[in-house]
Amino acid sequence: MRSTIFYFLFPRFPSNQKESLRFSNPIENRLIEMNLKEALWSKTIDSNEPPSPPSSSPRDPESEAAGAAATSAVEELVNSLKKKRIYREVTLALRTGLRDARAEFSFLRVRGLRFLLKSLRSIAQSDSSIGLFSQTQSIPELQVVPVLFEHSLKETVDEKVGSLDHTFSVEPMKVKSPSTDLEVALALRVLEGCCLLQPESTHLAHQHKAIPVLMNVLSTRGVLEQGACLDALISIMLDSSANQMDFEACNGIEEVAELILDKQVDENLRLRCGEFLLLLIGHLNGREGSPMATIHEEVRRLLGEKSASLIWAASQFGSTLDPDQRLTALHIQARRVLESLDLY
Secondary structure, eight states: HHHHHHHSSOOOOOHHHHHTTOOOSSHHHHHHHHHHHHHHHHHHHHSSOOOOOOOOOOOOHHHHHHHHHHHHHHHHHHHHHHHHHHHHHHHHHHHHHHHHHHHHHHHHHHHHHHHHHHHHHHHOOEEEEEEHHHHHSSSGOOOSSSHHHIIITTTTTGGOOOOOOOHHHHSSSOOOOOOHHHHHHHHHHHHHHHHOTTTHHHHHHHHHTTTHHHHHHHSOHHHHHHHHHHHHHHHHHTOOHHHHHHHHHTHHHHHHHHHHHOOSHHHHHHHHHHHHHHHHHHHHHOOOTOOTTTTTHHHHHHHHHHHHHHHHHTTTOOOOSSSHHHHHHOOOOOHHHHHHHHHO
């Protein structure tokens, strides 16, 4: 047996030794001869090598076409299933958020708005999700913008009691808690997200008189809501002539100019006003037939020649920059505008 192990480990040696170690069993002799002809470890090495390519043979064009068609069909099925899954996720998120956003109590509406805002940020990560979100906004029960103006952004003057009939009726009057500062700010962020993801949402906002509502927020609410309001105003006026006309009719530029000129206003809010003017003027520059064609003259009249010239020049910043650099440039230019106003 020791001889057999020796042959398996060291199979190559002179033929005279090979003959002297033969066994009477022919099977064992055959195994020994096979290992003498080829080393055991050579088989192991060969087994690790990649298989040799099959010999070239003529391929059937019909079979290749059938295989390609089958592969394409599988890919289409996978993409279709993935699209349906994403659509279900988007609709479920909207239904969940809108259910709370319609609630009578502010804390429930805040929870729904936070969920909607989180969902919009997730949707913004994928072009396919954005397309599906746009599809859902054609379904009335899934539309986000109307819910915002019917609940969180609803003006308190609309909630006054018209009569005292409810006092003598059997059914109690429904009491709805007023919108808190946090709720209004969240609703404005959700409005901004909807208009940026789906431009058609600006038309829904116009139908609900968004500009007058937001201008009321800008003039009566606190710093938190005012900052969110400026961002929402930009989003609903992009490529929306109707909202731009409403903004001009509400003397929007004058309202913003009053905030940026008032040194008692929070400095961060004044900077946001500067960013608002830079973005708005930069967007309107070079657009023929814009409803706000006289915005340059109005800014010059309200802020002075030097500040207006600086705003016009600074609004041309960094169209070739990446988003992060563009945002940094916007902050820097807004700071310069504010310094020019304080200087003169």
